[in-house]
Amino acid sequence: MKTMGALIWEPGTRSGWSVEEIEIDPPKSREVKIKLAASGICHSDDHVDTGDIPLDWAPIIGGHEGAGIIEEVGPHVTGFEVGDHVVLSFMPACGHCEKCNVGLTNLCTMGAGVLGGFAPDGTHRIHARGQGVGPFSYLGTFSPYVVVNIDSCVKIGKDIPLDKAALIGCGVPTGWGSSVYAADVQLGETVVVIGTGGVGMNAVQGAVHKGAKNVIAVDPVEFKRDQAKKFGATHTVNDLTQAAELVSDMTGGQGADKVLITVDVAHGELLNPAQEMVCRGGTLVVTSAAPVTQRDVPFDLFTFAMSGKRLQGTLYGSTNARRDIPLIADMYRRGEFKLDELVTKTYELEQVNEAITDMREGKNIRGVIMYDL
Ligand SMILES: NC(=O)c1ccc[n+]([C@@H]2O[C@H](COP(=O)([O-])OP(=O)(O)OC[C@H]3O[C@@H](n4cnc5c(N)ncnc54)[C@H](O)[C@@H]3O)[C@@H](O)[C@H]2O)c1
Ligand SMILES: [Zn+2]
Ligand SMILES: [Zn+2]
The missing domain is CATH 3.40.50.720 (NAD(P)-binding Rossmann-like Domain)
Structure with missing residues (x-):
């Protein structure tokens, strides 16, 4: 499908984000397509543009703090179905590597590749100007749609507002x-x-x-x-x-x-x-x-x-996403966790550069890009 995304074509040069048309493939094995409600803007996104996190490949689609609703399920997906509400975890957890086995899912071996420029299977799911696009943290939430591996997804209750839940994908648990x-x-x-x-x-x-x-x-x-x-x-x-x-x-x-x-x-x-x-x-x-x-x-x-x-x-505040994302959502539901107050300002995807500037200038606790859900 065709949609829009915010990309960096020259990492490390402070060139800013280019909002343009992208093409997203359907979900493959163990993947789901998600329509996002919102994406938080974390300072880690900016490190790609400034070069504090140097990348030697491009283009990259930014964004790694998202939440939304599953719209399509690929082959071999278990535990998730169309209509589920999910938070995207900026570190995936495979559940069976050496680190996952001892509960250190934030250090999952699969996570070592999150800035490698590909989906976990080493291919591209996103394309722009005829080239494969690498997603930040296997996610790329600077787009209203993502196709991601289920190891990056954590289900939450349908009563939690998804635009606030987006922040539980990185900044909040970290x-x-x-x-x-x-x-x-x-x-x-x-x-x-x-x-x-x-x-x-x-x-x-x-x-x-x-x-x-x-x-x-x-x-x-x-x-x-x-x-x-x-x-x-x-x-x-x-x-x-x-x-x-x-x-x-x-x-x-x-x-x-x-x-x-x-x-x-x-x-x-x-x-x-x-x-x-x-x-x-x-x-x-x-x-x-x-x-x-x-x-x-x-x-x-x-x-x-x-x-x-x-x-x-x-890394990730030493949290375990599958335990702590639902736990934080639960505390929010009981009024014991402040999520609403973290969102200082919301933006359209087209305003992503303005949102990053506001973050650099210290204006926001979190700026959040809103999508039509
Ligand atoms: N370890 C991880 O897993 C992980 C995950 C997410 C983000 N991060 C990193 O955490 C850092 C913070 O991210 P963020 O999204 O909160 O950024 P942010 O821009 O929202 O917040 C940074 C804050 O630091 C303040 N600040 C700057 N210099 C300071 C100083 N000398 N003394 C005191 N305060 C100062 C700024 O005013 C700002 O309020 C970034 O480096 C980000 O990449 C790490
Ligand atoms: Zn982050
Ligand atoms: Zn693992």
């Missing part, structure tokens, strides 16, 4: 899980979240859910700091210097139990000031993407080792 699982926040702890955008705001929610005593949101943008309070932050500051002073004051110089880095781009200079804020035995979590080629990071290894601190990277 941030929430960064606190809940990767940092393993405990009751009464002091937690610092550095960067409260679409991911970090959910790290604030996660820390609140786990009963943190102090949740300090660090962000240079006043709007983000104001919003962070609504998501449960107990304190807000502009930068790391202020954060360090505040943490020192409130902990008698001991430091925060958990510090999380959720800024737009994790440059190496951030790491040492962040670890200096962590108490002895505490944990520093890095969720943000760093420029892929960055290797030199100034770091006080001596103090870090002798204070028994832990440095924890996290």
Whole structure:
């Protein structure tokens, strides 16, 4: 079928997204066609355009935060049928690889290929200007339709608004899980979240859910700091210097139990000031993407080792999509999870470049592209 999509033709050049006609093939084995309600815009999409995530192939169709309704089912599909409401998970989980077997579905072997430029079977499902188009995260939600493998789909209840559910495909579980699982926040702890955008705001929610005593949101943008309070932050500051002073004051110089880095781009200079804020035995979590080629990071290894601190990277907030996507949807249904409040502004697909600019300028917690469903 013919539809529209937002593509990058020259990755890493800040050329912006080209909204144009694309052709999508019917679903093949273990695939479904989904009509999307909406796509969130995550900072990871922008990394392809800026080159922080360097890709040596093109074109790419962006977008990896979507939800919609299954419209067509390919051969060998079990567990899904036409009419099901699904969230698209930005990391697929095959369910039978070594990592899936031990519950680390966020690290599924199949997921290693998400930025390889093809559908999981190594072919193209999308075509533009006579060329095969590679989908971001096997998804490509910058289009009203996707054809995806069922290992990327997680069913949710039909009462959950799909335009909000879209955010549970990446930013929400990534941030929430960064606190809940990767940092393993405990009751009464002091937690610092550095960067409260679409991911970090959910790290604030996660820390609140786990009963943190102090949740300090660090962000240079006043709007983000104001919003962070609504998501449960107990304190807000502009930068790391202020954060360090505040943490020192409130902990008698001991430091925060958990510090999380959720800024737009994790440059190496951030790491040492962040670890200096962590108490002895505490944990520093890095969720943000760093420029892929960055290797030199100034770091006080001596103090870090002798204070028994832990440095924890996290993909997808160390969540398990098939457990945590329905869990978050359930908490939302009960009024215990803020999803509506995460959407600052909605856009048409044609406005995708404006939406990305707004994100770069810090105007949105999340911008969301809406489709006619
Ligand atoms: N690990 C994963 O699985 C995963 C998944 C999704 C996104 N990400 C990454 O997480 C990061 C955040 O994504 P997002 O969509 O929330 O981005 P975003 O643009 O919505 O939010 C980033 C926030 O960081 C703030 N910020 C920038 N510099 C700062 C600084 N020095 N101190 C404090 N705050 C600062 C910005 O004002 C903004 O509010 C990106 O790098 C993204 O690629 C990682
Ligand atoms: Zn994302
Ligand atoms: Zn797997």
